[in-house]
Structure formats: structure tokens, C-alpha cells
Amino acid sequence: MIEDERQQHAHLDALMRAYDEALATHDIDGVLLYSGQPARHFGDDQHASFVAFGHFVHWTGQAQLAHSWLLVRPGEPPTLYLYAPADVWHLPARLPDEPWVERFRVEAHATHEPPALPSGRFAVLGEVSDDIARDMGAKANPPGLVASLNELRVRKSDYEVSCLRDANHRAMAGHLAAREAFDDGGAEFDIQLAYLRGVRQRESELPYPTIVGLNAHGGVLHYQHCDLVAPAARRSLLLDAGARYRGYCADITRTWSGRDSVAEFTPLVDGVTALQHGLIAQLAPGVSYVDLHRHMHEGLAVLLVEQGLVNASTEAVLESGLTRAFCPHGLGHLLGVQVHDVAGHVDATGRRRPPPAEHPTLRLTRELEAGMVVTMEPGLYIIPMLLEAHRHRPEVNWDRVDQLADHGGIRIEDNVLVTAAGPDNLTHQEP
Incomplete structure (x- = not known):
């Protein structure tokens, strides 16, 4: 267990350094990663099976956490905007008892709306339209940054x-x-x-x-x-x-x-x-x-x-x-x-x-x-x-x-x- 915690902390430390470097290279102040949302079947109220966006999972390990956002900025702990509404139909999302949770700021929210971004140059990655990103004052999926973050996942910690x-x-x-x-x-x-x-x-x-x-x-x-x-x-x-x-x-x-x-x-x-x-x-x-x-x-x-x-x-x-x-x-x-x-x-x-x-x-x-x-x-x-x-x-x-x-x-x-x-x-x- 101690070795697992050490490895997880080392993984997060390396990820933070790499993101800092990538953001500096592309002249971006921060990146907001959207986990995504399940697609609804046409003409129905049922949803297809869901898997979260890979870069979101790279930080959190949460492959089925929908409608959630992760803000990464240099010098700041990552902020997880966790979609966890009070719902009589579904059990609210719960985070595991793992070291990464302690190092994040976690804010539960009850709507699908993206969080407000601070002033600066931001990118939004994931299944987000250009219009939504523009309304947030950010760029959606800039290719250079996406390529840099993809490369971070090639060699495993x-x-x-x-x-x-x-x-x-x-x-x-x-x-x-x-x-x-x-x-x-x-x-x-x-x-x-x-x-x-x-x-x-x-x-x-x-x-x-x-x-x-x-x-x-x-x-x-x-x-x-x-x-x-x-x-x-x-x-x-x-x-x-x-x-x-x-x-x-x-x-x-x-x-x-x-x-x-x-x-x-x-x-x-x-x-x-x-x-x-x-x-x-x-x-x-x-x-x-x-x-x-x-x-x-x-x-x-x-x-x-x-x-x-x-x-x-x-x-x-x-x-x-x-x-x-x-x-x-x-x-x-x-x-x-x-x-x-x-x-x-x-x-x-x-x-x-x-x-x-x-x-x-x-x-x-x-x-x-x-x-x-x-x-x-x-x-x-x-x-x-x-x-x-x-x-x-x-x-x-x-x-x-x-x-x-x-x-x-x-x-x-x-x-x-x-x-x-x-x-x-x-x-x-x-x-």
C-alpha cells in the first residue's frame, strides 16, 4: 500500500511538471479537461455505455465519471468540478479513497454547465464545441496542445x-x-x-x-x-x-x-x-x-x-x-x-x-x-x-x-x- 501511494504521488508529480511545460510551450495559462457525457439514443430516454475522455482519466483513473471537469493550471492544485447532483433516480458519484483525491480541490456541482474560467488564455479539451469554448473565453482542442498531451501518455510511469x-x-x-x-x-x-x-x-x-x-x-x-x-x-x-x-x-x-x-x-x-x-x-x-x-x-x-x-x-x-x-x-x-x-x-x-x-x-x-x-x-x-x-x-x-x-x-x-x-x-x- 505504501508503494502504491508512492507511485501514485510520483505519477501526479510528473504529470504536473509535464503539463506545466506543455502549457508554457503553447502559451496557455491553463487547460480544462471535460470527462464527457453519455450519448442518448435517438427518440429514447436511455443512454449508451459511457467512457470518460482519456486525458481526464490519465489524471483521475475515473473512466465512468460523466459531466465532470478538471482544471489544470501551473502552480495550482488541479480542481475537479465533480458532477454529483442530489438525485432520487441515481446514486451520486463518489470518489475513491486514494492519494490523488487529497491533492485535488474538489467542488461538487449539480448541473451540466461548465465552470467559469478565470481570466487568461485557456484551452478546453474533450467533447466540447467551438461555440461552447468561445463562450467560456477559451479555445477548444487546440491541435498542438492535444498532440503534446497525447505524447505524455505514450511512456508509462x-x-x-x-x-x-x-x-x-x-x-x-x-x-x-x-x-x-x-x-x-x-x-x-x-x-x-x-x-x-x-x-x-x-x-x-x-x-x-x-x-x-x-x-x-x-x-x-x-x-x-x-x-x-x-x-x-x-x-x-x-x-x-x-x-x-x-x-x-x-x-x-x-x-x-x-x-x-x-x-x-x-x-x-x-x-x-x-x-x-x-x-x-x-x-x-x-x-x-x-x-x-x-x-x-x-x-x-x-x-x-x-x-x-x-x-x-x-x-x-x-x-x-x-x-x-x-x-x-x-x-x-x-x-x-x-x-x-x-x-x-x-x-x-x-x-x-x-x-x-x-x-x-x-x-x-x-x-x-x-x-x-x-x-x-x-x-x-x-x-x-x-x-x-x-x-x-x-x-x-x-x-x-x-x-x-x-x-x-x-x-x-x-x-x-x-x-x-x-x-x-x-x-x-x-x-
Whole structure:
């Protein structure tokens, strides 16, 4: 507990210094961070699930605190304008018993109105219109300041790493519970409920909708349903599920064979897992993440040839673009208070680094730095709509590929801290 408090105070101290520098650089006297508000469904009185603005969460760890504002000025304690009205319909917002609360000025308010700003040059960040900011005497989301504050979130403090590690620990408890439900023959819905019990969080508290893909559904990259009835054959489960701790996210994926999987499937799962471990071992400051993504495709080419899915040289497989049909997504992304965290395509100098033309979905194109936390998630899928363009290729063993189609796909994903001493895998490795 003492170490946790020390880390949290150090995190706040560093954040205050960094904000002071950023505000001075952009000639701004202070910044007001708006947590945001849940969107109301059209023609209804119900709201969608809500997640607070990332920069607000960076200070407070409160990912579900709506209609609240945080004023940050050099030389002053941050002021939190907490939306906490007297309400017979809802429980008012409550702040945790944590060190950051003691260091903030906290003012409870009962309306959605933004606070009055003192005289000076101020910026307002978050989901705030130019008109509202102008009425407040401030600028809304000035790009230069936003870019500077995004960059502050790229390298994690010791406190942030501890939060991410805890989020991973919680998420892995959910994964193990979900695997038991899969082994017991549960439907996707049963597996989802088991995950929620294991992780001890509501669906609305998770950092993203859980992907529970049985059999062919594992080949839909962001599969969004949960079947209520278990399939007659239990061939595979792809589970992509995370957790939050103090606003910080875990993003973990596992793939398991079922009792009805074909013999060829498990070696592919093992091969993708080994490929992932090898890629993680290469994580170090100065390494290009784009190069790591290309290494993933090189490893997939080797795996496709070794497992008899393609009868060609690995060079020919890469040249043909087949690996992109078997894995259309990027190797991973930055992770923090957002799952797909900010600044993945812009380096510390502000230079934009777009993904390569042949890999347009890659979310991280920077060179790695100590303190970054990244996901590492190679995959191999049987996606008919992508493979159809290659049906004319005789080197593909289509009988074997088609036999695997009702197994969906494979993705293995861990969350890893980059350090000068080597990669630090924050994801608890299950037995």
C-alpha cells in the first residue's frame, strides 16, 4: 500500500511538471479537461455505455465519471468540478479513497454547465464545441496542445505499469473461468457470463465488448454476438477480453482447441503462440514496430508452409500476399487508459508515420521506446471472403484450408512493457 501511494504521488508529480511545460510551450495559462457525457439514443430516454475522455482519466483513473471537469493550471492544485447532483433516480458519484483525491480541490456541482474560467488564455479539451469554448473565453482542442498531451501518455510511469499489470491479472482470471465454461460445453453466452464472473466487472465497465467466438465465429475479427445455444461440435474458442483497473486497460486474446477440432488445428495454435513469443522477445527500445509487423508475416509464411497449408517457398508466399489474406490486421497497438491508445502514428517529434500501403490496418508505426506498453497479437484466420481472391493458386492446399474453415481463427495476444533490460510481459501466463 505504501508503494502504491508512492507511485501514485510520483505519477501526479510528473504529470504536473509535464503539463506545466506543455502549457508554457503553447502559451496557455491553463487547460480544462471535460470527462464527457453519455450519448442518448435517438427518440429514447436511455443512454449508451459511457467512457470518460482519456486525458481526464490519465489524471483521475475515473473512466465512468460523466459531466465532470478538471482544471489544470501551473502552480495550482488541479480542481475537479465533480458532477454529483442530489438525485432520487441515481446514486451520486463518489470518489475513491486514494492519494490523488487529497491533492485535488474538489467542488461538487449539480448541473451540466461548465465552470467559469478565470481570466487568461485557456484551452478546453474533450467533447466540447467551438461555440461552447468561445463562450467560456477559451479555445477548444487546440491541435498542438492535444498532440503534446497525447505524447505524455505514450511512456508509462511506474504507477501506470502497476495499474496495467493489475488489469491484466483480473482479465486473466476471467479468461481461465471462460475456458472452463468452454470445456464444459457452454454456449457463447455462457462463456461470456463465466468471464464476467471471473473478472468481477460489469460489461459496461470492461474496456471493450468481449469477443466470444466459437468455431467459425473466431474468424470474424470483431465478432459482436453471443449465441445462446451451444453448437453441436466444439471445435475452437477465440476469446478476446479485457478488464480495467483505475482506468487502465488489459487487452488479452487466447485461442483454444475443442474436443471436436481436427488434428491440424492445435499445431497451428501452438505455432502462432510460438511466433508471438518470438516477436515479444524482440521488443526493445529503438526497434521499429513496422519491422516487427513484417516479421510477423514472415513467421506466418513459415507456419503456413510447415503445416502444409501452402506448398511453396516462404519467399513466394510472402510475395503472393497470401499471409495478408490469412491475417489482415496489425500486430498490435499502444495500450493505456484507452485500448487503442493515442499517438500510435505520430512520433515524439510530431512527424506523422502512416502505416505502409500494404498493411493499412497497422495501428502502431513508431520506433519503440522504454516505457511503452504494446499489445502483441499475431493471428491466423480462415476468412472465406479474403481467401476467395486466391482460389486460383494451386500452391494452396485448399482441402486442408477448407477443413479448418469451421474453426474460425487463431489470435494470441499479450500486453508487454518495453524496457531497456528486455520485454516485461504484464499478462499473467496461465498454466
